[in-house]
Amino acid sequence: MIRLLVTGGTFDKEYDEIGGTLFFKDTHVAEMLRLGRSRVAVTVETVMLVDSLQMTEQDRARVAERCLVSAETHIVVTHGTDTMVETAAHLARHVTGKTVVLTGAMVPYAFGSSDGLFNLGSALSFVQVLPPGVYVAMHNQVLQFPGVTKDRNAGTFVKERA
Amino acid sequence: MIRLLVTGGTFDKEYDEIGGTLFFKDTHVAEMLRLGRSRVAVTVETVMLVDSLQMTEQDRARVAERCLVSAETHIVVTHGTDTMVETAAHLARHVTGKTVVLTGAMVPYAFGSSDGLFNLGSALSFVQVLPPGVYVAMHNQVLQFPGVTKDRNAGTFVKERA
Amino acid sequence: MIRLLVTGGTFDKEYDEIGGTLFFKDTHVAEMLRLGRSRVAVTVETVMLVDSLQMTEQDRARVAERCLVSAETHIVVTHGTDTMVETAAHLARHVTGKTVVLTGAMVPYAFGSSDGLFNLGSALSFVQVLPPGVYVAMHNQVLQFPGVTKDRNAGTFVKERA
Amino acid sequence: MIRLLVTGGTFDKEYDEIGGTLFFKDTHVAEMLRLGRSRVAVTVETVMLVDSLQMTEQDRARVAERCLVSAETHIVVTHGTDTMVETAAHLARHVTGKTVVLTGAMVPYAFGSSDGLFNLGSALSFVQVLPPGVYVAMHNQVLQFPGVTKDRNAGTFVKERA
Numbered sequence: 001m002i003r004l005l006v007t008g009g010t011f012d013k014e015y016d017e018i019g020g021t022l023f024f025k026d027t028h029v030a031e032m033l034r035l036g037r038s039r040v041a042v043t044v045e046t047v048m049l050v051d052s053l054q055m056t057e058q059d060r061a062r063v064a065e066r067c068l069v070s071a072e073t074h075i076v077v078t079h080g081t082d083t084m085v086e087t088a089a090h091l092a093r094h095v096t097g098k099t100v101v102l103t104g105a106m107v108p109y110a111f112g113s114s115d116g117l118f119n120l121g122s123a124l125s126f127v128q129v130l131p132p133g134v135y136v137a138m139h140n141q142v143l144q145f146p147g148v149t150k151d152r153n154a155g156t157f158v159k160e161r162a
Numbered sequence: 163m164i165r166l167l168v169t170g171g172t173f174d175k176e177y178d179e180i181g182g183t184l185f186f187k188d189t190h191v192a193e194m195l196r197l198g199r200s201r202v203a204v205t206v207e208t209v210m211l212v213d214s215l216q217m218t219e220q221d222r223a224r225v226a227e228r229c230l231v232s233a234e235t236h237i238v239v240t241h242g243t244d245t246m247v248e249t250a251a252h253l254a255r256h257v258t259g260k261t262v263v264l265t266g267a268m269v270p271y272a273f274g275s276s277d278g279l280f281n282l283g284s285a286l287s288f289v290q291v292l293p294p295g296v297y298v299a300m301h302n303q304v305l306q307f308p309g310v311t312k313d314r315n316a317g318t319f320v321k322e323r324a
Numbered sequence: 325m326i327r328l329l330v331t332g333g334t335f336d337k338e339y340d341e342i343g344g345t346l347f348f349k350d351t352h353v354a355e356m357l358r359l360g361r362s363r364v365a366v367t368v369e370t371v372m373l374v375d376s377l378q379m380t381e382q383d384r385a386r387v388a389e390r391c392l393v394s395a396e397t398h399i400v401v402t403h404g405t406d407t408m409v410e411t412a413a414h415l416a417r418h419v420t421g422k423t424v425v426l427t428g429a430m431v432p433y434a435f436g437s438s439d440g441l442f443n444l445g446s447a448l449s450f451v452q453v454l455p456p457g458v459y460v461a462m463h464n465q466v467l468q469f470p471g472v473t474k475d476r477n478a479g480t481f482v483k484e485r486a
Numbered sequence: 487m488i489r490l491l492v493t494g495g496t497f498d499k500e501y502d503e504i505g506g507t508l509f510f511k512d513t514h515v516a517e518m519l520r521l522g523r524s525r526v527a528v529t530v531e532t533v534m535l536v537d538s539l540q541m542t543e544q545d546r547a548r549v550a551e552r553c554l555v556s557a558e559t560h561i562v563v564t565h566g567t568d569t570m571v572e573t574a575a576h577l578a579r580h581v582t583g584k585t586v587v588l589t590g591a592m593v594p595y596a597f598g599s600s601d602g603l604f605n606l607g608s609a610l611s612f613v614q615v616l617p618p619g620v621y622v623a624m625h626n627q628v629l630q631f632p633g634v635t636k637d638r639n640a641g642t643f644v645k646e647r648a
Binding site: 032038039040042113114115118120121122123124125126129137142156 | 201302
């Protein structure tokens with residue numbers, strides 16, 4: 001059994017056709033699990049729907065708290081990529097004994113050419129087999145915290161040099 | 163480093179707009195890896211492009227041989243779901259010391275609402291972390307061979323009862 | 325006000341993920357009108373859902389009868405391309421005083437890369453402004469019956485040579 | 487023969503996956519004509535790629551000039567919906583003897599659930615059969631200028647009351 005905590009991010013952004021801007025309405029995770037024909041029990045919990053640039057320390061504490069109280073020991077967190085590293089570092093300090101995998105997308109799922117479905121399939125797989133710890137799974141890679149930074153120019157994540 | 167062996171299956175079927183039938187042209191795997199923004203080294207090798215109902219024992223021997231000679235010890239095989247169990251059982255008998263994960267799709271990738279991208283993300287993740295053995299990864303599940311059958315009515319895979 | 329008569333054809337075919345074949349479930353026309361944000365009153369009537377190769381003379385008579393009894397004088401008919409010419413010729417002999425535009429698709433709407441939405445937008449526009457008569461609208465062209473044949477190799481429609 | 491003048495608008499916007507914003511790269515019109523399997527000769531000319539809120543009087547003069555010098559007498563103009571009415575009014579004052587149809591989209595073509603393909607099919611059809619004049623074709627409707635305003639709340643176009 002897996003708990004999936006939704007926090008928003010590019011993953012769940014939509015296009016507001018009147019204003020011409022991006023916004024959040026609902027998470028697409030349930031639809032994506034249907035499309036992926038998932039047969040693993042996944043409990044989806046929307047913690048918040050925010051752009052990760054707007055995420056506060058209070059928000060990160062709330063995500064950590066939801067991981068701590070989760071009955072499931074395998075947890076996937078969808079998250080914006082801009083501050084995914086900060087949240088993962090926070091979780092690595094406060095959550096132990098559980099496998100937590102953060103994932104996100106470079107392009108909104110609703111926009112057709114998204115990497116979201118690929119990343120969700122990846123995160124939900126890594127979380128089933130990795131030992132307890134906090135990880136980010138994107139771009140077909142999995143990296144464990146602490147020790148990961150974002151390469152903002154490349155839009156990806158890399159291991160910190162020793 | 164991962165080797166990805168393409169054998170065809172629903173995954174790679176396309177619609178022939180003149181004849182109104184389904185056929186194979188090329189694999190979509192490279193395009194899917196681009197969409198998933200994969201940053202893991204994946205060598206794609208098209209072994210064959212067939213409907214798995216047409217797959218012969220000779221074909222299965224050829225897939226096993228490609229696994230055996232592969233320099234990479236982490237191998238993903240895309241395959242039609244109809245005889246995926248037969249090929250996996252064959253590989254389980256002939257390939258040792260490597261992690262081989264078979265995956266496929268219920269709907270062609272080219273048809274928009276496919277589970278293919280989700281399954282590919284899943285298979286490429288499981289293959290990185292599972293110990294040597296032969297597995298099928300579909301529907302967010304991973305099952306190890308021998309001991310797996312297809313539930314044809316549900317269109318999924320299940321553990322054989324002891 | 326426009327009446328839209330659905331007869332099936334490639335337009336409305338879907339992929340049966342258990343059997344791996346193409347079949348009809350429901351028409352996608354209402355969804356397509358929503359996607360096109362149509363603000364013209366269109367009454368959708370499903371006359372039948374068949375592959376046009378299976379269409380009988382009785383079926384064609386039924387389409388003609390639905391055109392004749394329609395309160396609307398502007399009628400779009402969705403139809404498989406294989407025998408679209410035969411049905412259009414039949415309608416041209418039996419329906420007068422109304423503008424009837426047949427359209428279809430080379431690729432099912434459900435398959436993502438379909439020409440269906442383009443053709444539907446085209447047919448619904450031609451039908452509003454053309455004088456009474458029977459036409460086929462596909463490939464951005466409109467051709468009036470009688471005098472049109474299908475070029476089966478090119479998968480398109482052409483004017484008959486005098 | 488039809489000339490298609492591209493000016494940008496929602497139609498051609500794309501998602502910048504590094505910055506998370508919308509921007510213009512190239513027009514998608516050629517790809518859309520391929521998808522629609524257009525068999526009518528359409529000459530595509532990119533006049534500019536701008537958000538129509540940024541369009542200046544100079545820009546509108548340039549669009550009018552491109553209409554005036556066009557060898558084709560049937561012209562489609564893709565345009566953002568925010569100031570489509572202003573450009574159409576400008577064209578109605580300066581371009582005579584040609585059929586000019588403006589169209590656009592509520593959602594970018596690249597985002598999958600766009601009305602763009604429907605509107606393009608519609609505009610390319612209306613332009614072939616309407617008498618000279620300036621029109622906007624969206625939402626399955628065609629309205630002639632002058633005498634049209636935008637209903638900003640509904641995101642559509644309506645006839646001005648006398």
